Each structure stands twice: as structure tokens, then as C-alpha cells.
Amino acid sequence: MSVTVSESRNVVQRPTKSTPARLKILLKKVFNFRSLRGVVSILVFAALWQLVVYYKVPYLKNLPYPRDVAYDAGTAALTSDYWIHWGKSLMRIFIGFIAAQIVGIPLGLAMGISKTFKQFTFPLFEILRPIPPIAWIPLAILFWPTRELSIYFLVFIGAFYIQVINVIQGVSNISVNLKWAAFSLGAEPKDIFWRILLPGSLPSIITGMTVGMGVAWNVLIAAEMIAAKGGLGRTTWEAYTNHNIPFIVVGMVSIGLAGSLCSVLVRWVGKKAMPWTKKF
Amino acid sequence: MPGTMKSVSSFSQLLKALTGIALFLIFWEVSTAVLHLPRFSLLPNPVSVVKEWFSFTPVSGRSIFTADYYLDIAYSVGRVMIAFSLATVLGVSLGLMMGWNRIFYDFTFPLVEIFRPMPPLSWIPLAVLILPGVEVSVVFVTFIAAFFATVLNTLLGVFSIDKNYFLRARCLGSKPIHIFTNVVVPGALPFIFTGLQIAMGIAWLSLVAGEIIAGQRGLGYAIYEGYSLFQNDQVVYYMLTLGILGYISSAAIRAVGRRLMAWESRRRGI
Amino acid sequence: MADGQQTPGAISIRHVSKIYDPEGVHVEAMRDCTFDIAAGEFAVIVGPSGCGKTTLLNAIAGFDNITAGEIYLDGELISSTRHQIKPNVDRMVVFQNGALFPWKTVLQNITYGPIVQGRMSKKEAVARAREMLDMVCLTGLEDKYPEELSSGVQRRVEILGALINEPRVVMLDEPFRGLDAVAKTVMHEFLMQLFCASPRTMFFITHDLDEAIFLGNKVVIMTTRPAQIKKIVTVDLPWPREHSIMNSKRYIDLKREVLDAVHEEAKKAFEAGEREMA
Numbered sequence: 001m002s003v004t005v006s007e008s009r010n011v012v013q014r015p016t017k018s019t020p021a022r023l024k025i026l027l028k029k030v031f032n033f034r035s036l037r038g039v040v041s042i043l044v045f046a047a048l049w050q051l052v053v054y055y056k057v058p059y060l061k062n063l064p065y066p067r068d069v070a071y072d073a074g075t076a077a078l079t080s081d082y083w084i085h086w087g088k089s090l091m092r093i094f095i096g097f098i099a100a101q102i103v104g105i106p107l108g109l110a111m112g113i114s115k116t117f118k119q120f121t122f123p124l125f126e127i128l129r130p131i132p133p134i135a136w137i138p139l140a141i142l143f144w145p146t147r148e149l150s151i152y153f154l155v156f157i158g159a160f161y162i163q164v165i166n167v168i169q170g171v172s173n174i175s176v177n178l179k180w181a182a183f184s185l186g187a188e189p190k191d192i193f194w195r196i197l198l199p200g201s202l203p204s205i206i207t208g209m210t211v212g213m214g215v216a217w218n219v220l221i222a223a224e225m226i227a228a229k230g231g232l233g234r235t236t237w238e239a240y241t242n243h244n245i246p247f248i249v250v251g252m253v254s255i256g257l258a259g260s261l262c263s264v265l266v267r268w269v270g271k272k273a274m275p276w277t278k279k280f
Numbered sequence: 281m282p283g284t285m286k287s288v289s290s291f292s293q294l295l296k297a298l299t300g301i302a303l304f305l306i307f308w309e310v311s312t313a314v315l316h317l318p319r320f321s322l323l324p325n326p327v328s329v330v331k332e333w334f335s336f337t338p339v340s341g342r343s344i345f346t347a348d349y350y351l352d353i354a355y356s357v358g359r360v361m362i363a364f365s366l367a368t369v370l371g372v373s374l375g376l377m378m379g380w381n382r383i384f385y386d387f388t389f390p391l392v393e394i395f396r397p398m399p400p401l402s403w404i405p406l407a408v409l410i411l412p413g414v415e416v417s418v419v420f421v422t423f424i425a426a427f428f429a430t431v432l433n434t435l436l437g438v439f440s441i442d443k444n445y446f447l448r449a450r451c452l453g454s455k456p457i458h459i460f461t462n463v464v465v466p467g468a469l470p471f472i473f474t475g476l477q478i479a480m481g482i483a484w485l486s487l488v489a490g491e492i493i494a495g496q497r498g499l500g501y502a503i504y505e506g507y508s509l510f511q512n513d514q515v516v517y518y519m520l521t522l523g524i525l526g527y528i529s530s531a532a533i534r535a536v537g538r539r540l541m542a543w544e545s546r547r548r549g550i
Numbered sequence: 551m552a553d554g555q556q557t558p559g560a561i562s563i564r565h566v567s568k569i570y571d572p573e574g575v576h577v578e579a580m581r582d583c584t585f586d587i588a589a590g591e592f593a594v595i596v597g598p599s600g601c602g603k604t605t606l607l608n609a610i611a612g613f614d615n616i617t618a619g620e621i622y623l624d625g626e627l628i629s630s631t632r633h634q635i636k637p638n639v640d641r642m643v644v645f646q647n648g649a650l651f652p653w654k655t656v657l658q659n660i661t662y663g664p665i666v667q668g669r670m671s672k673k674e675a676v677a678r679a680r681e682m683l684d685m686v687c688l689t690g691l692e693d694k695y696p697e698e699l700s701s702g703v704q705r706r707v708e709i710l711g712a713l714i715n716e717p718r719v720v721m722l723d724e725p726f727r728g729l730d731a732v733a734k735t736v737m738h739e740f741l742m743q744l745f746c747a748s749p750r751t752m753f754f755i756t757h758d759l760d761e762a763i764f765l766g767n768k769v770v771i772m773t774t775r776p777a778q779i780k781k782i783v784t785v786d787l788p789w790p791r792e793h794s795i796m797n798s799k800r801y802i803d804l805k806r807e808v809l810d811a812v813h814e815e816a817k818k819a820f821e822a823g824e825r826e827m828a
Contacts, residue, residue: 033386034382034386035386037383037386037387038386038387038389038390039390040387041387041388041390041391042390042391042394045391059410059411059412060410062409062410063406063409063410116296119293119296119297119300120296120297120299120300120303121300122297122300123297123298123300123301124297124300124301124304126527127301127523127527128523129523130481130484130522130523130524130525130526130527130530131519131520131522131523131526132484132485132487132488132489132500132522132526133485134485134488134489134492134500135488135499135500135503135518135519135522136519137492137503137504137507138503138504138506138507138512138515139323139512139515139516139519141507142322142323142507142512143319143320143322143323144319145319214397215482215485217399218399218400218401218425218482218485218486219485220399221399221401221402222399222401222489222492222493225401225404225489225493226489226492226493226504233401233402236402236405237404237405237493239405240404240405240408240409245409248405248406248409249406251402251405252398252402252403252406253398255398255399255402256394256395256397256398256399256402257397259397259398259399260397263397442649444645444647444649445649445651447611447613447637447643447645447649448643448645448649448651450636450637451611451637451638451639451641451642451643452639452642452662452663452666452667452715453638453639453663453666453667453715454666455666458666462651462654462662462666463651466651466653466654467653469653541653542695543652543653543695543696543697
């Protein structure tokens with residue numbers, strides 16, 4: 001289709017973004033008023049922390065000094081033990097979480113697609129769901145032959161319910177019109193599944209993964225504190241029992257970092273899987 | 281007759297639900313008590329669980345006919361209520377302020393984002409160290425968990441409000457306080473209530489873990505105690521009790537939400 | 551305000567330009583627009599989609615600043631590059647997809663403005679609102695929530711909610727867009743009735759050319775981006791207007807004039823769009 005270009009109006013052209021221009025925009029994003037305020041608040045917080053311990057404010061005086069925490073963090077990061085704990089925790093999250101996806105996504109899809117199936121299984125599901133994952137610990141320890149397996153199971157429980165709920169929601173959100181449009185184009189049920197239902201419920205699957213990751217991480221830490229050998233949760237708890245107070249904070253921060261890392265990873269997967277969505 | 285059709289279909293739904301549950305119970309009973317399958321035989325079976333739960337003289341000393349059972353429930357529910365109420369009041373306030381005032385947001389958001397990913401349970405050692413008494417630290421950890429979830433959802437709620445409502449309110453000569461009470465708060469309510477339900481679930485989660493790790497009395501503690509005393513039946517029906525309480529508390533929040541957001545229910549035709 | 555008979559609400563736009571700069575990309579939305587709207591006049595703005603009509607509305611309403619030129623209301627400078635007016639009841643806006651607060655009833659929505667400004671007590675505002683609803687035959691809806699009403703009714707309620715504040719200028723951004731043709735005729739009658747009862751300056755944006763000529767004293771045709779004033783057509787049809795007027799020769803002539811101008815701009819916009827994609 002040829003386009004007749006009439007006498008060009010004086011439309012302002014968009015400048016092509018060269019690398020220095022891009023860099024400038026990026027820098028502007030990072031260093032500006034707003035991030036300055038954030039930096040200020042963090043500094044104020046650190047200062048308050050220092051002062052509160054120094055002046056022996058009741059209750060808070062037992063906190064470790066920021067400097068000690070930083071020192072412990074530095075030395076720990078140089079030991080291999082520290083990173084082994086990272087590895088253990090990450091491995092547990094990885095296995096439990098993936099298992100929850102493997103079981104949860106198909107189950108959710110089945111419940112979302114087949115009303116009958118849902119009517120049979122959903123009530124049971126809803127009864128078991130409010131039971132906090134931690135409460136499963138004794139049963140899990142009894143059932144699984146090894147301690148590690150029971151921890152994977154607990155992480156699985158954490159992420160599983162969330163995923164199923166989200167997937168069910170995702171399937172129900174798919175507009176009926178899409179299915180009808182596909183049928184009128186000659187699609188078969190299996191096409192509907194692979195081409196419409198699966199991609200259509202992808203956003204909800206990703207949401208389920210993002211939220212589920214948060215909960216799974218929570219469960220992991222608790223499980224480690226209670227019943228594991230090694231891992232970030234365990235070491236933090238042991239720091240407490242050994243009265244190594246600065247390391248408690250180091251442990252907490254490490255856990256937070258590891259958790260954030262996993263969340264970022266899940267979000268990245270989400271972005272890759274759904275290139276058509278615009279993230280805000 | 282439409283009336284009978286409806287009751288027939290909901291009856292059949294009930295039947296299917298019960299069938300699903302029954303099948304599960306049968307599977308459970310068979311795998312533990314009848315066939316004694318390898319790992320399953322270590323688990324308590326449903327029949328003995330129910331017997332213990334409803335017995336007048338339970339081996340573990342706790343059943344629905346003993347005072348200790350209700351004492352445990354009272355401890356746990358009490359802790360959750362305190363932590364949750366505090367988290368709601370502080371969390372919603374903080375979330376609303378952050379959503380509404382950009383400067384406030386700039387100052388507080390980085391701190392919130394640093395602390396939010398830290399699992400509430402990782403706070404336990406520190407909390408036990410600082411706070412007076414184990415009771416307070418368990419409630420504190422539960423509070424932290426519910427708090428951050430509430431803040432986040434409230435924040436999202438404020439951000440979700442269509443800009444045009446703000447513009448219209450400004451056109452009509454609203455002062456900032458009017459905008460806050462007439463646009464920000466009602467506009468964020470749907471998200472806030474979703475957040476509260478999530479926070480309630482998280483609160484129970486954290487409470488149980490807190491009770492296991494550091495508590496005395498309460499459902500979580502009793503579960504672990506039961507486990508260590510080989511009272512596996514008690515473990516199971518305490519788990520179910522937790523499930524029931526969790527469901528009731530979420531339903532209560534939903535009910536309050538429906539009342540406060542009459543416009544939403546009318547829209548959905550409830 | 552010494553001679554109380556003079557209707558307020560005269561708008562003057564002088565050489566107004568607006569340049570957006572999101573992410574370093576220079577977008578010129580309006581360039582050098584100049585025109586006047588007399589007090590009590592019903593001005594209709596038409597032009598291709600996305601050409602900048604809403605930008606102009608935002609500038610006058612005070613939602614956004616301008617990068618060049620001045621805007622005057624009744625001779626008073628209200629917006630320039632150095633000073634941006636805040637949104638105010640003087641220039642009341644009715645939004646495109648409706649902005650009635652979903653959590654307030656019809657009555658609460660209408661009475662919100664006067665109460666919050668302190669102009670009327672709650673009792674007075676409610677009485678006035680009921681009066682207005684009665685005048686346009688919408689009684690009985692006071693305690694309904696907006697979502698329970700049809701779009702046509704919602705729009706009317708929102709317009710009442712704007713008019714109860716006695717604004718100098720009422721700015722409507724395609725308020726009847728998306729309504730079917732039947733509903734639109736009712737809306738037009740409704741607006742006519744209110745306008746004739748108490749005339750005030752109207753700034754009405756639309757795509758519907760029939761609507762534009764039927765409702766307006768003056769049709770302002772804008773070009774594609776960057777928006778400029780292409781043509782102003784004075785609609786000298788007599789008031790009050792009935793739908794039969796759409797068959798008159800004068801109406802048809804006016805429509806041809808407006809349609810030709812708009813079509814020319816629409817073609818340019820279309821080609822510009824193609825060029826951007828190519």
C-alpha cells in the first residue's frame with residue numbers, strides 16, 4: 001500500500017537517542033531530588049540507630065552498633081561458610097518453589113477450566129488452605145524420610161496455594177469472546193488450551209509466582225530456624241543462641257537480600273515471558 | 281421453577297464438595313490405618329484424630345471438651361487480634377500518607393523497601409533480644425508481618441485511584457483535607473480490604489511460627505509440644521483448628537468490607 | 551462586578567503553545583493558538599483525534615501549564631509561562647468518561663461542591679440539588695450510586711453536579727462520547743434546556759460534527775498536531791433549536807464548511823500516523 005506524502009507539515013521529529021543522551025537520561029533518573037530524599041532518610045535512620053544504642057535508650061540499648069554489624073558483615077562475606085549457607089537456602093527455595101509450580105499450575109488450570117473438577121476439589125482445597133505452612137512442620141517431619149525433603153515440602157506448601165488461587169483467577173479472567181473467536185476460526189479444544197488459555201492466564205501465573213515467592217521465602221526462614229541444618233535462617237537463629245548479636249543483624253540483612261534477589265529473578269522471568277505487557 | 285432449579289444445583293454442588301472431601305478422607309484413612317503404606321503409616325489416621333478431638337478424656341489433655349483447648353485458642357487469637365489491629369491502624373495510616381504526599385513518600389519509601397523483604401520471622405531473634413518478654417516479641421513479629429503487607433496494599437490502593445477523581449475534586453474547590461477524606465480514603469478502600477485479608481493470613485502464619493520458636497501456650501506452641509510428645513492426633517486437629525480460625529477471621533474482614541463499601545456490593549449485585 | 555448584568559466567563563487565548571517533554575522527547579502539542587470566546591457563548595472545539603483539544607482544555611482548567619502565551623478570563627490574566635492558575639470552580643470541568651465519585655450517591659455527588667466550598671449549608675445544597683433533579687425529570691435517583699445508573703443518566707448527574715456551582719465557564723470533554731444516537735438526542739435537549747435557562751460560557755469538545763453545529767454558537771476547528779486554530783465557523787442558527795433545524799439549508803451549508811475543514815485535517819493526521827510507523 002503506497003502512502004502519498006503530502007507537503008510535510010512542520011511535525012517536530014523525535015531525536016534519535018544516542019548513547020550519551022541515554023546515559024544522561026539514566027543519570028537524571030538516579031540522581032535527582034527524589035532519590036536524594038531517600039538517601040537522607042537512610043542516613044538519618046543509621047544515625048538514629050547509632051545514637052539510640054550509644055545513649056542506652058531502654059530496650060533498644062541491646063541492639064548492636066551499626067559499625068559492629070558492618071564489620072561482621074564484611075568478615076562473614078569473606079568466609080566460605082557464609083556463602084554455603086546462602087547456597088543451602090537458595091537450593092531449598094529453588095526446589096520447593098519449582099515443585100509448587102509444577103503441581104500448582106496444572107491443578108489451577110484444571111480447576112479453572114473444568115467446573116466439575118473444581119466443584120469436587122475446591123472445597124477441600126479451601127479447607128486446607130488457611131492452615132499456616134508452619135503448622136505442617138511436625139507432619140512433614142514425620143512423613144518425609146529426610147529433613148531436607150520436609151523443608152522442600154514446607155516451601156512447596158507456601159507457594160502452592162497462592163499459585164493455584166492465582167491461576168484459577170487468571171483462567172476466569174480470560175474473556176469468553178476470545179474463546180468464541182477462536183472456535184469460529186476453526187480451533188480445536190487443544191488449540192484453545194495452548195494458544196488462548198495458557199497465554200491468557202500467564203499474567204496471573206506470574207503474579208502467583210511473585211507473591212508465592214515472597215511467602216515461600218518467609219516459610220523457608222521459619223522452617224530453617226525451627227528444624228534445619230545450615231542455611232541463612234539457621235545461622236541467624238544460632239547467632240542468637242550463641243549471643244553473637246551483631247551477626248543476628250547480618251543474618252537478617254542477608255536474608256532480606258537473598259529474598260529480594262529471588263523476587264527480582266521471578267519478576268525478570270515474568271517480563272521475559274510476557275513481552276507484550278508494559279511494566280510500570 | 282427457577283427457585284427449585286437453583287436449590288437443585290446448589291445441592292448438587294454440596295454433594296460434589298462432600299464427595300471430594302470424603303474421597304480425600306478415605307484415601308487418608310486407607311493409606312495410614314488400613315494399608316499401612318511405608319511413610320504414610322507414620323501419620324495419624326483420620327479416625328483417631330476425630331476420636332481424640334471429640335473425646336471427653338483426651339490422651340493429650342486437649343479436646344473440644346477441655347478448657348486447655350480454648351485457652352490455647354484464646355492465647356493465639358488474642359495475640360493475632362492485637363498485632364493485626366495495630367498493624368491495620370499504623371499500616372493503613374502510613375500507606376495513605378505515602379500514597380497521597382509525594383515528599384513523604386520519597387522519605388519513607390526507601391526505608392520501607394529495605395525492611396519489607398526481611399521475612400518477619402527473621403526478626404524473632406532480635407525481637408526477643410530487645411523487647412521485654414517473649415509474649416511481646418511474638419506479637420511484635422506478627423505485627424511486622426501484617427504491617428508491611430497492609431502498607432503495600434494501601435499504597436497500591438491510593439495509586440490505583442483514577443486521576444480524574446482528583447481533578448474533579450480540585451475543580452470543585454476541595455481543600456487538601458477534603459481530597460483526603462473524600463477521594464483518597466474511599467478510593468483506596470477496595471485495595472485496603474484485599475490487603476487486610478492478605479495481612480490476616482500472614483499474621484496467622486507468623487504467629488504460629490513465632491509461637492513454635494519462642495512462645496509459651498497458644499496453638500502453634502501446642503502443635504510443637506504435641507509433636508514432641510508423640511501426640512500426633514492433637515497435632516492434626518490443632519492444625520484444623522488453625523484452619524478454621526483463619527477462615528473465620530478472613531470472612532469477618534470480608535463482611536466488614538462489604539458493609540463499608542456498599543457501592544461495590546451494589547455494583548456487583550450482591 | 552459593579553454592573554451585575556454582565557455575564558462573566560469571557561475567555562481569551564493569546565499565542566498559547568504547549569510543549570511536552572517526557573523522557574527527553576520533544577512533543578509539541580499546541581502551537582500559537584489564539585482565539586476568543588465571548589461570555590455566555592457556546593463554543594464547540596472539533597478536530598482530529600489526539601490533536602490537542604484536551605491539552606487546551608487542561609490549560610484553561612488549570613490542570614497543566616503552558617509553555618508560551620497567555621490565557622485571560624474576563625480580562626484577568628489567569629495563566630502564563632510565569633504563573634499557572636489552579637483549578638477552580640470558575641472553570642468547571644465535566645470529564646470524558648465521567649468522574650462521579652463511585653463511593654458517593656447521586657445526591658452526595660451533586661452537593662459535594664457547594665458544601666466543600668462552604669457556599670451552601672448541607673440543607674441548602676440538598677434542597678437545590680433536588681430542585682435541579684426535578685427540573686430535568688431525574689427525581690428518585692438521589693440515593694443511588696453511579697454504577698447503578700446508565701451512562702446517560704450518569705452524564706446528566708455529573709453535568710448537574712458541575713452547574714450547581716454556578717461556574718463562569720463549563721468545560722466538557724466529549725461528554726456524550728460512546729452514547730448511542732438515541733441517548734444523544736436526549737442529552738442535547740437536556741443541555742439545551744439548562745443552557746437556555748441560565749446561559750453561561752460553554753467549552754465543549756466533540757468529534758460529532760452534527761452535535762457541534764446543533765449545540766454551538768461557534769465551532770472552532772483545530773489542526774492536527776501541533777494544534778493550531780484552523781478555522782472558526784460562526785453558527786448563526788436561531789435559538790432555541792430543535793432537531794428539525796438539521797434539515798435546513800443553512801445547517802447543511804454550515805455542516806459542509808466544517809466537514810471539509812475537518813476532513814482535510816483528518817487526512818493529514820492519518821498520513822502523519824502512517825509516516826510515523828513507516
